[in-house]
Amino acid sequence: MRIGELAERTGTSRRLLRYYEEQRLITPGRSYNGYREYEEAHVGRVMQIKGLLGSGLPTRIIRQILPCLDKPRSIYFDDLTPEMLRVLECEHGHLTQRIDCLTRNRDAIGDYLETVRGMRAAADPSGRAGAGS
Amino acid sequence: MRIGELAERTGTSRRLLRYYEEQRLITPGRSYNGYREYEEAHVGRVMQIKGLLGSGLPTRIIRQILPCLDKPRSIYFDDLTPEMLRVLECEHGHLTQRIDCLTRNRDAIGDYLETVRGMRAAADPSGRAGAGS
DNA sequence: TTTGACCTTCACATAAATGTGAGGGCCTGA
DNA sequence: TCAGGCCCTCACATTTATGTGAAGGTCAAA
Numbered sequence: 001m002r003i004g005e006l007a008e009r010t011g012t013s014r015r016l017l018r019y020y021e022e023q024r025l026i027t028p029g030r031s032y033n034g035y036r037e038y039e040e041a042h043v044g045r046v047m048q049i050k051g052l053l054g055s056g057l058p059t060r061i062i063r064q065i066l067p068c069l070d071k072p073r074s075i076y077f078d079d080l081t082p083e084m085l086r087v088l089e090c091e092h093g094h095l096t097q098r099i100d101c102l103t104r105n106r107d108a109i110g111d112y113l114e115t116v117r118g119m120r121a122a123a124d125p126s127g128r129a130g131a132g133s
Numbered sequence: 134m135r136i137g138e139l140a141e142r143t144g145t146s147r148r149l150l151r152y153y154e155e156q157r158l159i160t161p162g163r164s165y166n167g168y169r170e171y172e173e174a175h176v177g178r179v180m181q182i183k184g185l186l187g188s189g190l191p192t193r194i195i196r197q198i199l200p201c202l203d204k205p206r207s208i209y210f211d212d213l214t215p216e217m218l219r220v221l222e223c224e225h226g227h228l229t230q231r232i233d234c235l236t237r238n239r240d241a242i243g244d245y246l247e248t249v250r251g252m253r254a255a256a257d258p259s260g261r262a263g264a265g266s
Numbered sequence: 267t268t269t270g271a272c273c274t275t276c277a278c279a280t281a282a283a284t285g286t287g288a289g290g291g292c293c294t295g296a
Numbered sequence: 297t298c299a300g301g302c303c304c305t306c307a308c309a310t311t312t313a314t315g316t317g318a319a320g321g322t323c324a325a326a
Contacts, residue, residue, distance in 0.1 A: 002272080004272065004273080014273090019314075034273075055231045073245075077249055089246065097184075101187075105228065109225045113221055116213060116218065168292085186283080
């Protein structure tokens, strides 16, 4: 598929897809006329990139972890340098920290919302929203 | 405490602490000479801000969710506009999405690392690292 | 053959989080 | 009283992920 379709299917701008390519996060082929040609698999890949980016990881890190997230593996264990291994271990830890932080905060918001709803229900047992004046 | 100590204890730059203040994420007092004066509680608060920021939330959103994360509550249910309630519900959802994305990716890295370690162990049952030459 | 919807590259613009430095005030200890 | 270390504000610089637009090529359909 071409860039327009991929953009639409992933909710991304074309500009950004070209940027991801420049950052070596995706590597589309080219058709005879120079147009980028994407595989079906790129849809998932782009969603994954968007998610990680939105979760605060910079492209530099994403580039490093992406290759080992493929099923089937696109990076093989022989290619794995000790350096790379350390990076992965380190990122695994960072991700866990991030997850913990987000989880704590999400749950706190959840608690808050639940309490609010509890109070709303107690004040207005009819279940309809809106406190009126 | 003054800005230097807070910076040190939170691993943040002074510049950034002033920035958080400008963004209305923290509100230190001022001592008679104009120096910012921080409470003990600001340490935790700053760590929380750093965590959320590192997880991809913009200061605008952090400003909105912070007040309802306090224990004891600093925002009371009477103050809560329906508008604000929607924001919180929405952010609760976003956080969950982020958490899921990060968890999936972290676990994939975890799997990979485990597999690698499995292969290392099989190749070198002595348990010592380093393949040597 | 021309129009319109795609695509290309290049380049400049923006917002957000940060760094850096200048110019200057406060305060403590020698 | 001066030096050194902290603080202040202001302002400009940088990086990263993005937007936007210009100038132009490709291709299908009218």
